[in-house]
Amino acid sequence: MVSPVFVGREAELGTLSEAFEEARKQAASAVLIGGEAGGGKTRLVTRFAEQAASAGAHVLMGGCVELSTEGLAYAPFTAALRQLVKEMGAPDVAALLPEGGDRDLARLLPEFGEPSGDKETETGRARLFEQFLTLLERLAERRPVILVIEDIHWADRSSRDLIAFLSRNLKDAPVLLVMTYRSDELHRQHPLRPVLAELGRVEGVARIDLPRLTEEEVAAQMAGIRGDVPEWSLVKSVYRRSEGIPLFVEALMECGDACSLPESLQDLIIASVERLPEETQRVLRIAAAGGNRVGHELLAAVTDLSDLDLEAALRPAIAGNVIQVADGRAYAFRHSLIREAVHDEMLPGEHNRIHARFAEEIDRDRRLVPPGRAAIEIAHHWYSARDNLWALVSAWEAAGKAHAAFAYTEQIQLLERVLSLWDRVPDAAERIGVSHTTLLELASEAAAITGEPDRGLKYVKGALAELDEAAEPERVANLLVRRSQFKIDKGRSDAADHLRYAERLVRTPSAARVRVLSRLGSYLMFTHETQEGAALTREALGIARDLGDECLEAELLTNLALGQSLDGDLEAALLTNQRAIEIGERLESPRIVLRALANNVDALNNLGRSEEAVELALRGEAKARKYGRYRVSGAFIANNRAEALEALGRWDEAVEIIERALTMDPLPRTRGYLLRVRADIAAGRGEIDLLAAVLADIGGMHGQPDEFAQRWMTNLRLNVELHLLRGNPVEALRAAEQLLSSRTPHSSKPMLGWRSMALIRLVHQAAESIAPELSRQTWAKVQEMVESLPAKGAVAEAYRLMCRGRFDEAAAAWERLGRPHTRAVSLTEAAAEAAQSGDRDGAASRLREAYPLAAGLGARPLLTTIESLARRVGAVLTESPKEPAGALNGHVTAAELTPRELEVLRLVALGRSNRDIATELFISAKTVSVHVSNILAKLRVSTRGEAAATAHRLSLLT
Structure with a gap:
C-alpha cells in the first residue's frame, strides 16, 4: 500500500535541488537528512536521485547496515564502488586514481586485484581516504556526482571518519553528498552525534529535519494509495493513529477496518505480515535474520527450499509489498522497521538455529554474500547464534580482514570480542593459532594507530603481565616502546624511562635493537638531548647496514638528519636527507622519499634559500598527489612550504595553503605545525x-x-x-x-x-x-x-x-x-x-x-x-x-596591496559577497574574509562601501 504519488516534502526536495545546483557550480556541498524511522527519508532521496539523474548527474548509492556496528567497515562506500565498477569496469575506475591507488581499493573490492603489500599501517587508512576523494573528484570532471549514503546512524567508525573527511575536502569539485539518518535513534552517547556536530560547522553542509506529514498530506497519501478521495473522518482517524508517519499510514491502510488500535508500533507493522501464509511468515523470519537484503541463493540454502518452493513462499510477501525483488537476484524488506519487527518475532531457539544456518552456508560458499563481507557476516551470525567456539574463531578471522582494510577501530572491536570469549573456549589458542598475549599485542597496535592511548595502555599492561622479560626480551622491549608512545600521547613525562629500559633489554645487535634505538634516538633529539640521540641513531644505522636492511637505513638517515637540523648543521642535513631519498627511490618507497624531501624543504628555508624551498615543496606535493599520499605526506610538505612563504612575506599565500591543508584532516602532528x-x-x-x-x-x-x-x-x-x-x-x-x-x-x-x-x-x-x-x-x-x-x-x-x-x-x-x-x-x-x-x-x-x-x-x-x-x-x-x-x-597606492588583495578589492567594488568572491577566485569564504579585513585596514576605512569608494577615488583598480 505505497502511494504512487509523491506527497509533501516539496520544500525538502527544493533544498536538495538547490544544493545540487550549488555543487554544479564547482562548490561541493552536502545535505544531512534526519527523520524518524518510517518518516520517508528513502522516498525523498530516491525521488531526488531520479530527478538529478535525468538532469545529467552521476548518482552513486550506498547504505549502512546494522552489521556495521559489529565491524563491517566502509559498507556504503564499498557498495557505491561496486556500482561504479559495474557501470564502468574496474580498469576504467583504476585509471582515474593515482599510480597504485587501485591496489588500496583492492582491500575493499577484489575486482581491483591484489591489495598493496604496503605495511605502513599508521598511514594506510589516510591513503585509502585520499583514494576515495580523488576518485570522486575525477568522476566529477566528467559530470556532476551525487553520492547518497543512507542510514548513517548505523555507520561504522571508519565510514563516519571518511564521511567527515569527504565533507571537509570536497571543496571545488561538483559533488553533492546526501546522507540520511534516524534522528529518533540518536541517544546522548550515540557515536554519530559528534560527527553531525562537526559537519554542522563545515561550510556548504545543509541539514534537513524531515517533519511528519500534515493532516492534508496524509489525506493526499491516502488518496494516492486508494485511487480516490477518502472520507474526511477516515483521514482524521488514520492521521491520529499514524501521527503523520508515512510508513504507519501505509500500514493502517493495509489492515483497513480490521485493524484496531495497536498496542505498539511494532504490532502495527507486524499486522500485515501476520495475515500472510504460515510458510511465508517462516521464510520471512529466516530472511530477517540475514539482514535487510538477502540473496536468493543464500536464502534458498538456509531455508532448504528449492527455487520454485522459495519463490512460491515469497510471492504473497512480494504481492503484499512486505519484501521487494532487488538487483542481483536478491530480496529486500521494504523498510528496515519491517525487518526488525519480523526478526523480533523469532523464538530464542529459532533465533540461534537460523543464525547458525546462515553462518554455515556462508562459510560453505562465500560467494553467497557480496565480496569482502563473508568474514564479518559469519562472525555476526555465529555470535548471534551464541556459539562461543565459532563466534571466537570467526571474530578472529574478521579482525584480520578489518586490519587488511585499514579499519583499525573495527579490528579492535572484533579482537575485544575474541578476548571476551577466550575463557569460554578451553582450547582457544589452538583454535586460532595465537596466544592470549599476542591478541593483546595486536589490540595495542591497533589502538596506537587509532590514537586511543588509554585503551592501548590497558592492552600493553595486560601483555607485559603475561611475559617474562628474561625469556622474551625483544617482545617485552617492543611493548615498552609502544607504552612510551602512549605516554607521549597522554603528555606524560616518563616515556624516556620506558625507552631506556627497553634499550637495556636488547643489547645484542639485532633488528629489535635497531627499532628501540630508532625510537629512543629520535625521542631524545626531539626533547633537547640531540647529541645522545644522534649517537644512538648512528649506532642503529650501523646495525641496519650490517643487516642489509636498506629500508631501516633510510628511516634512520632521516632521523639523523633531524638531529643535524636541530644542531644547526643544515648543509649536512641536506646531504643526509638526499642519501635517504636515493635509497627510497631505489626501493620505490614513497613514504621515505617524501619524508626526506619534506625535511629538505625545512633545511633550505632555515638556510635562507626559501625560494628554493618553495619550489622543492611544490615538487614534493605533486609527488604526494601522484602517490595518493597527500593527506599523509603532502600536508606536511605543504606546512613547510607555508613556513617558507611566511618567511618570504607571502602571507596571504601561506594562509590559503594552511587553510586548505587543515581541511584535509592531516595527522595531529602536522595539524599542530600548520x-x-x-x-x-x-x-x-x-x-x-x-x-x-x-x-x-x-x-x-x-x-x-x-x-x-x-x-x-x-x-x-x-x-x-x-x-x-x-x-x-x-x-x-x-x-x-x-x-x-x-x-x-x-x-x-x-x-x-x-x-x-x-x-x-x-x-x-x-x-x-x-x-x-x-x-x-x-x-x-x-x-x-x-x-x-x-x-x-x-x-x-x-x-x-x-x-x-x-x-x-x-x-x-x-x-x-x-x-x-x-x-x-x-x-x-x-x-x-x-x-x-x-x-x-x-x-x-x-x-x-x-x-x-x-x-x-x-x-x-x-x-x-x-x-x-x-x-x-x-x-x-x-x-x-x-x-x-x-x-x-588614509591614502595608499596599489603597490601596497598584494595582487590577491587587489583581486578581492575589485570584486568588492562590484558588490560581490564573500561567498561569490570565494567561488570566483576558488578560495574559501573564510580566506576572503581575511583579505577583506586586511584591505579595510590598509585603506583605513571601516566598511566595504567605503573601500569601494576609496579604490575608485585613488584609481587602485586601473
Whole structure:
C-alpha cells in the first residue's frame, strides 16, 4: 500500500535541488537528512536521485547496515564502488586514481586485484581516504556526482571518519553528498552525534529535519494509495493513529477496518505480515535474520527450499509489498522497521538455529554474500547464534580482514570480542593459532594507530603481565616502546624511562635493537638531548647496514638528519636527507622519499634559500598527489612550504595553503605545525584573538620544558609575541625567562633558537623601563646563552645581528634573503636608535624604507610602531610630499596591496559577497574574509562601501 504519488516534502526536495545546483557550480556541498524511522527519508532521496539523474548527474548509492556496528567497515562506500565498477569496469575506475591507488581499493573490492603489500599501517587508512576523494573528484570532471549514503546512524567508525573527511575536502569539485539518518535513534552517547556536530560547522553542509506529514498530506497519501478521495473522518482517524508517519499510514491502510488500535508500533507493522501464509511468515523470519537484503541463493540454502518452493513462499510477501525483488537476484524488506519487527518475532531457539544456518552456508560458499563481507557476516551470525567456539574463531578471522582494510577501530572491536570469549573456549589458542598475549599485542597496535592511548595502555599492561622479560626480551622491549608512545600521547613525562629500559633489554645487535634505538634516538633529539640521540641513531644505522636492511637505513638517515637540523648543521642535513631519498627511490618507497624531501624543504628555508624551498615543496606535493599520499605526506610538505612563504612575506599565500591543508584532516602532528605557522602570521598582523585561539588549540599556553623541542620553543615564543601584542612586556619577559630555562639546551636551528633570541632582545628593550632588574637578568642569560650557540648559515647570522643590536647590518642581511618582515623590524629598530641619538633624518629614511614593507604585509602592529615613531621625528613616510603616506592620511597606492588583495578589492567594488568572491577566485569564504579585513585596514576605512569608494577615488583598480 505505497502511494504512487509523491506527497509533501516539496520544500525538502527544493533544498536538495538547490544544493545540487550549488555543487554544479564547482562548490561541493552536502545535505544531512534526519527523520524518524518510517518518516520517508528513502522516498525523498530516491525521488531526488531520479530527478538529478535525468538532469545529467552521476548518482552513486550506498547504505549502512546494522552489521556495521559489529565491524563491517566502509559498507556504503564499498557498495557505491561496486556500482561504479559495474557501470564502468574496474580498469576504467583504476585509471582515474593515482599510480597504485587501485591496489588500496583492492582491500575493499577484489575486482581491483591484489591489495598493496604496503605495511605502513599508521598511514594506510589516510591513503585509502585520499583514494576515495580523488576518485570522486575525477568522476566529477566528467559530470556532476551525487553520492547518497543512507542510514548513517548505523555507520561504522571508519565510514563516519571518511564521511567527515569527504565533507571537509570536497571543496571545488561538483559533488553533492546526501546522507540520511534516524534522528529518533540518536541517544546522548550515540557515536554519530559528534560527527553531525562537526559537519554542522563545515561550510556548504545543509541539514534537513524531515517533519511528519500534515493532516492534508496524509489525506493526499491516502488518496494516492486508494485511487480516490477518502472520507474526511477516515483521514482524521488514520492521521491520529499514524501521527503523520508515512510508513504507519501505509500500514493502517493495509489492515483497513480490521485493524484496531495497536498496542505498539511494532504490532502495527507486524499486522500485515501476520495475515500472510504460515510458510511465508517462516521464510520471512529466516530472511530477517540475514539482514535487510538477502540473496536468493543464500536464502534458498538456509531455508532448504528449492527455487520454485522459495519463490512460491515469497510471492504473497512480494504481492503484499512486505519484501521487494532487488538487483542481483536478491530480496529486500521494504523498510528496515519491517525487518526488525519480523526478526523480533523469532523464538530464542529459532533465533540461534537460523543464525547458525546462515553462518554455515556462508562459510560453505562465500560467494553467497557480496565480496569482502563473508568474514564479518559469519562472525555476526555465529555470535548471534551464541556459539562461543565459532563466534571466537570467526571474530578472529574478521579482525584480520578489518586490519587488511585499514579499519583499525573495527579490528579492535572484533579482537575485544575474541578476548571476551577466550575463557569460554578451553582450547582457544589452538583454535586460532595465537596466544592470549599476542591478541593483546595486536589490540595495542591497533589502538596506537587509532590514537586511543588509554585503551592501548590497558592492552600493553595486560601483555607485559603475561611475559617474562628474561625469556622474551625483544617482545617485552617492543611493548615498552609502544607504552612510551602512549605516554607521549597522554603528555606524560616518563616515556624516556620506558625507552631506556627497553634499550637495556636488547643489547645484542639485532633488528629489535635497531627499532628501540630508532625510537629512543629520535625521542631524545626531539626533547633537547640531540647529541645522545644522534649517537644512538648512528649506532642503529650501523646495525641496519650490517643487516642489509636498506629500508631501516633510510628511516634512520632521516632521523639523523633531524638531529643535524636541530644542531644547526643544515648543509649536512641536506646531504643526509638526499642519501635517504636515493635509497627510497631505489626501493620505490614513497613514504621515505617524501619524508626526506619534506625535511629538505625545512633545511633550505632555515638556510635562507626559501625560494628554493618553495619550489622543492611544490615538487614534493605533486609527488604526494601522484602517490595518493597527500593527506599523509603532502600536508606536511605543504606546512613547510607555508613556513617558507611566511618567511618570504607571502602571507596571504601561506594562509590559503594552511587553510586548505587543515581541511584535509592531516595527522595531529602536522595539524599542530600548520597552526603554529598560522599563529606566526597572526602575530605579525596583530590578530590577537586568533593567536590566542591557536595557542589554546595546540595546548601552547603553558609549555613545559620536557615537551618536544620544536613544539615547546615555538609555543613559548608565540606566548611572548602574544604578551607583547597585548601591551604587557613584563608578562612577555616572564615567558622569555621560561624559554631561557637553564635546564633546557637550546637548538641552534635558525628558526628555533636564534629567532627566539632575537625576539627576547626586543622584549628586553620594551620592558627595560618597566621592570629593569628582571629585564637585566633576562638579557644577561641571553648573552651567556648565545656565546655557546653557533650561528651557521645566513639566517642564523641575520638573527644574531638582531640579537646583538646591529640592526642596520641585520636589515641588509634580510634584504639579501628576501625576508620583508624581519627586514622592516630591523629597519624600525635601527630608526629608533637613530632617533634616540638625535639623527632625525637617519630615522626618517629608515622608516620610509620600512613603511611600504609593513603595509604590504598588513603588519598592523609594526605599522603602528612606524607611524608613532614617524610622528615623533616629524617624518613623512612617502618620498613625494604631494602624496602623503596612508599611515598619516588614509591614502595608499596599489603597490601596497598584494595582487590577491587587489583581486578581492575589485570584486568588492562590484558588490560581490564573500561567498561569490570565494567561488570566483576558488578560495574559501573564510580566506576572503581575511583579505577583506586586511584591505579595510590598509585603506583605513571601516566598511566595504567605503573601500569601494576609496579604490575608485585613488584609481587602485586601473
